[in-house]
Amino acid sequence: MAFSTYILRCADGRYYTGHTDDLERRIAQHHAGGYCDFTARRQPVTLVWSQAFPTRIEALEAERRISPWSRKKKEALIAGDWAALSYWARPPSTRPSTTLGTNGDVVARP
Numbered sequence: 201m202a203f204s205t206y207i208l209r210c211a212d213g214r215y216y217t218g219h220t221d222d223l224e225r226r227i228a229q230h231h232a233g234g235y236c237d238f239t240a241r242r243q244p245v246t247l248v249w250s251q252a253f254p255t256r257i258e259a260l261e262a263e264r265r266i267s268p269w270s271r272k273k274k275e276a277l278i279a280g281d282w283a284a285l286s287y288w289a290r291p292p293s294t295r296p297s298t299t300l301g302t303n304g305d306v307v308a309r310p
Contacts, residue, residue: 203259205266206250207274210242215274217267219259223250249278 204223208216208230216239220226229235230245239245253259266274269288276284287295 202252202254203256204250204252205259205262207248207266207278208239208245209248210239210245212242214242215248215271216242216245217263217274219256219263221256223247 201221203219203221205217205219206223206226208218208227210216216230216236218226218236226235227245227247230239231243233240233243251262253262266277269277273285273288276282276288
């Protein structure tokens with residue numbers, strides 16, 4: 201049995217991260233509005249990213265790791281932009297300045 205971690209984009213632009221053992225059924229539950237209060241109040245929802253895992257614990261760990269990420273970092277994951285994902289994963293104080301050029305090499309922000 202495969203398990204999935206997924207990200208939904210809600211009608212208000214917010215992201216919802218979850219995990220399941222049946223992705224199609226879970227998306228249908230979110231669309232029906234009775235599964236989760238967060239997505240029920242933000243219909244319609246769209247699946248924008250998912251990844252399969254061999255065990256439930258791995259899918260749950262991925263959900264718990266991704267859920268607190270910033271919007272920019274989630275959008276980099278959704279786009280498959282690994283350079284941007286790496287950039288947004290660093291603390292703001294360690295990212296090279298793109299406007300002032302005061303902390304090292306000037307690197308364009310993704």
